[in-house]
Amino acid sequence: MDDALKKKLTILADAAKYDASCASSGAPKRKAEAGGLGSTTGAGICHAYTPDGRCVSLLKILLTNYCLFDCAYCVNRRSSNVRRARFSVDEVVTLTVEFYKRNYIEGLFLSSGIIRSPDHTMEQLIRVAKTLRQRHGFRGYIHLKTIPEASPWLIEQAGLYADRLSINLELPTEASLERLAPEKDGAAIQTAMGQMGERILQAKEEKRRFAPAGQSTQVIVGADASTDESLIRTSARLYDHYGLKRIYYSAFSPIPDAASILPSQSPPLQREHRLYQADWLMRYYEFSPDDVAGATESGMLALDVDPKLAWALRNRDRFPVDVNRADREMLLRVPGLGVRAVDKIVAARRHATLRLDDVARLTSGLKRARPFLVAADYAPTRLTDRLDLRARLAEPPRQLSLF
Amino acid sequence: MASAMASRTIRLRPGADLDGFRAAVRHLVADEIPPEAVTWAEGDAPSLFPDEPAAGPAAPALALPRAVATLVPAVLMHRDPERHGLLHRLIWRVAQGERHLAEVASDPLVHRLHLMRKAVGRDLHKMHAFLRFRWVGAGDGSGEGSRERFAAWFEPEHHILAEAAPFFAARFPSFDWSILTPDGSAQWDGRTLSFGPPGRREDVPEHDAFEAGWTDYYASTFNPARTNLAAMRAEMPKKYWHNMPETAAIPGLVRAAGQRVGAMIERAPEAPVKRVPARALAAMAAQEPASLEALNAIIRASEPLVPGATQAVLGEGRPGAAIAFVGEQPGDQEDLQGRPFVGPAGQLLSRALREAGIARRDAYLTNAVKHFKFEARGKRRIHQKPTAGEVAHYRWWLDRELAFVAPRLVVALGATAVLALSGRQVPITRARGPSDFGGKPFRGFVTVHPSYLLRLPDEARDEAYAGFVDDLRRAASLAADLAPSGAG
Ligand code: SF4
Numbered sequence: 075m076d077d078a079l080k081k082k083l084t085i086l087a088d089a090a091k092y093d094a095s096c097a098s099s100g101a102p103k104r105k106a107e108a109g110g111l112g113s114t115t116g117a118g119i120c121h122a123y124t125p126d127g128r129c130v131s132l133l134k135i136l137l138t139n140y141c142l143f144d145c146a147y148c149v150n151r152r153s154s155n156v157r158r159a160r161f162s163v164d165e166v167v168t169l170t171v172e173f174y175k176r177n178y179i180e181g182l183f184l185s186s187g188i189i190r191s192p193d194h195t196m197e198q199l200i201r202v203a204k205t206l207r208q209r210h211g212f213r214g215y216i217h218l219k220t221i222p223e224a225s226p227w228l229i230e231q232a233g234l235y236a237d238r239l240s241i242n243l244e245l246p247t248e249a250s251l252e253r254l255a256p257e258k259d260g261a262a263i264q265t266a267m268g269q270m271g272e273r274i275l276q277a278k279e280e281k282r283r284f285a286p287a288g289q290s291t292q293v294i295v296g297a298d299a300s301t302d303e304s305l306i307r308t309s310a311r312l313y314d315h316y317g318l319k320r321i322y323y324s325a326f327s328p329i330p331d332a333a334s335i336l337p338s339q340s341p342p343l344q345r346e347h348r349l350y351q352a353d354w355l356m357r358y359y360e361f362s363p364d365d366v367a368g369a370t371e372s373g374m375l376a377l378d379v380d381p382k383l384a385w386a387l388r389n390r391d392r393f394p395v396d397v398n399r400a401d402r403e404m405l406l407r408v409p410g411l412g413v414r415a416v417d418k419i420v421a422a423r424r425h426a427t428l429r430l431d432d433v434a435r436l437t438s439g440l441k442r443a444r445p446f447l448v449a450a451d452y453a454p455t456r457l458t459d460r461l462d463l464r465a466r467l468a469e470p471p472r473q474l475s476l477f
Numbered sequence: 478m479a480s481a482m483a484s485r486t487i488r489l490r491p492g493a494d495l496d497g498f499r500a501a502v503r504h505l506v507a508d509e510i511p512p513e514a515v516t517w518a519e520g521d522a523p524s525l526f527p528d529e530p531a532a533g534p535a536a537p538a539l540a541l542p543r544a545v546a547t548l549v550p551a552v553l554m555h556r557d558p559e560r561h562g563l564l565h566r567l568i569w570r571v572a573q574g575e576r577h578l579a580e581v582a583s584d585p586l587v588h589r590l591h592l593m594r595k596a597v598g599r600d601l602h603k604m605h606a607f608l609r610f611r612w613v614g615a616g617d618g619s620g621e622g623s624r625e626r627f628a629a630w631f632e633p634e635h636h637i638l639a640e641a642a643p644f645f646a647a648r649f650p651s652f653d654w655s656i657l658t659p660d661g662s663a664q665w666d667g668r669t670l671s672f673g674p675p676g677r678r679e680d681v682p683e684h685d686a687f688e689a690g691w692t693d694y695y696a697s698t699f700n701p702a703r704t705n706l707a708a709m710r711a712e713m714p715k716k717y718w719h720n721m722p723e724t725a726a727i728p729g730l731v732r733a734a735g736q737r738v739g740a741m742i743e744r745a746p747e748a749p750v751k752r753v754p755a756r757a758l759a760a761m762a763a764q765e766p767a768s769l770e771a772l773n774a775i776i777r778a779s780e781p782l783v784p785g786a787t788q789a790v791l792g793e794g795r796p797g798a799a800i801a802f803v804g805e806q807p808g809d810q811e812d813l814q815g816r817p818f819v820g821p822a823g824q825l826l827s828r829a830l831r832e833a834g835i836a837r838r839d840a841y842l843t844n845a846v847k848h849f850k851f852e853a854r855g856k857r858r859i860h861q862k863p864t865a866g867e868v869a870h871y872r873w874w875l876d877r878e879l880a881f882v883a884p885r886l887v888v889a890l891g892a893t894a895v896l897a898l899s900g901r902q903v904p905i906t907r908a909r910g911p912s913d914f915g916g917k918p919f920r921g922f923v924t925v926h927p928s929y930l931l932r933l934p935d936e937a938r939d940e941a942y943a944g945f946v947d948d949l950r951r952a953a954s955l956a957a958d959l960a961p962s963g964a965g
Contacts, residue, residue, distance in 0.1 A: 079690070084697045087693075090698075091700055105648075111651055113647045115605075119605055120606055122713060124699035125730050127703070127706075127708025130695065142757055142761050155747055173687065176612075177609055178687075178723075188761070191763075194764070211651075227870070227874060230870055276865060280866045328702050328738065329741065330744075340738070341702050418582040422580065422581045424580070426581045433583070436583055
């Protein structure tokens, strides 16, 4: 690899890292054809972790970090003084293929600053994906970040080559977008998401290959005044209406050469973490947005306890729950019991009566679960009424990030 | 009745010896030998079973619940020397009547076996993730002789090589590779996967031309403001690091992180050096195709949604035509000639237009879908109806196209055209006649597609054809009524 290319890679990877999405999941299982390259496993693979604890799965780069837009939160906005670079289509293709062959990556996540016009930019992104698929028989994962301002037919063509498409919402309200991203148009973003959602659904029904891993989006947390409750309600709407596979919450992070209208502070990582947990509760634990909202304090999720525990503390009358009798839905509400632990409990209790020791073998969260459950040899001593329960279960404050 | 036997020693091949273990367990169960009476050993000496003469012919296969049968091969890959004994205990208890034991995850034995399976699964996953290939060379010949060769050194924690290798064969069939481990090696030559003796780290090249670039990438994608070493180590334990080139960057990244973040937070925003690129911004907004030719150039350059078509078949006729006809999609002839309505259905349409008093060259003719879709049957290409999703993909172009042509009346030929124009599936029998396509800026008229007439039996065709010509006449007079000069 020559130095010029290495330098570009450094600049354009640095510029892309603020996009939180890293997943290589959701694509149907595929194998390479003879002479081709690449496969997908369904669940995705993280090939390395950086010292921020985040997964390195895809070669995540921008085609260019030149941009005509001026989004205040973005390191690539036109008014920023960062170093700029631009890859050619072939350079991205070569990097992807060579990195892939060495088993460094699962595929490519390609995004771009907007140069010349949204359509021109979108065409370049599509050309990279198409070259990988057609010229190299590449069956690995491709995630294309879609430019919502591009013409609708281009947006749809991206789905022919990509596994996953994303259109970033970035800010949850129109007002914030207007203030911080003057060239962006909230309505256009949502229209594009809706259009994409429809096409993906339709293609699935018609058994055509079109963005089989669905679409995702990212919302920045902490760059505007939106509450957690409004973020969660927005998410619920996006999951519902546009069939999004995933929503990424990205704690607003200080960037080199930041804009003056934004807070200069450490990223709110704990808040981001709580939002992911709340999102998780809605997707896998049968919590409604109202349930989550009910666990907030003036719209904000607690930082010292997780949202499930916060909900349980507010709804103490629904506990304790008997692990040998309660239905699955209620077991899922017990703090400290994950979906897997609950499924194991349900399977095991068909053939055995569970005591506290048994439960301890099925979950690593027994400390949190204990006050809320009943087992054959155990009942909490009115623990659920104790006023200091929250303090006893709260986590010591620390910098945390799961993703 | 089985007699209480003296303790037995069973010797299996080292590693995950599934066949040996299965044969041994069949005998042990058949002879009702309890786990306490068995000592398991690994080594190259031949196994006591299955051909121990005293045991007689091979013992019958065991019918084990699925949850047990799937647990056995996974646990056998574990490096724990107790694995055979633990599995034997599980199978023993199941055979004694605890049929559902493996589902009771809270049972201490099952719990331990589940943890072992999990450890093996994790090791497999990490091998798929963390193994790094290095380029060894490429043949200089042509064809087969020019294949590239790669090699990797990896130290799995458990006996997983045989289980892990097929993943790499499915992913990297196009070059030769070998994976060397302290327990054995795997080779792929483009056709077969084979296993061999242990390898040595020195057998893999020390460098690779892309490692420095990859390490730079790794360093650049790290965000110092989010440093979280515990999370990194939990997912990428240190024991893997020495075989992963990029981890060399970690100490430097961690050392500099605090200072980098501090600098970013403290630095006052700088005034942008660049002026606002007003001209570029204005130009950016003007990306919409400005003319029918520009739109057609885009369509021509676009990939068909369903592969196979020779070319895009564009609309034909005069912009400003009073009537536009929208068909379904090009057929075989249209696809080859690159013009709409030139096949049998098109010829029938031309005839009907003539009889209805419409000059084909004064009208605009196009299709809802611009590429031919077919199923190849021998040499013949059999037309296939576009799906609703395909129609929706192409509707953007149709909308723009009609906006440029700006006809006074648009005639939808058949249900696909109606779907493209109105976004709704409506049976032609119901929609036939004047229509506004649910709020389009032009008037509309719905009739059948001429290919429908071709498919009718002879006796029905004449009447249907007459009805079609009649529809076209009505459409023509509707268009005439809509003419600006004729209004009022
Ligand atoms: S459009 Fe906005 S968010 Fe995207 S690269 Fe340009 S400035 Fe950044």
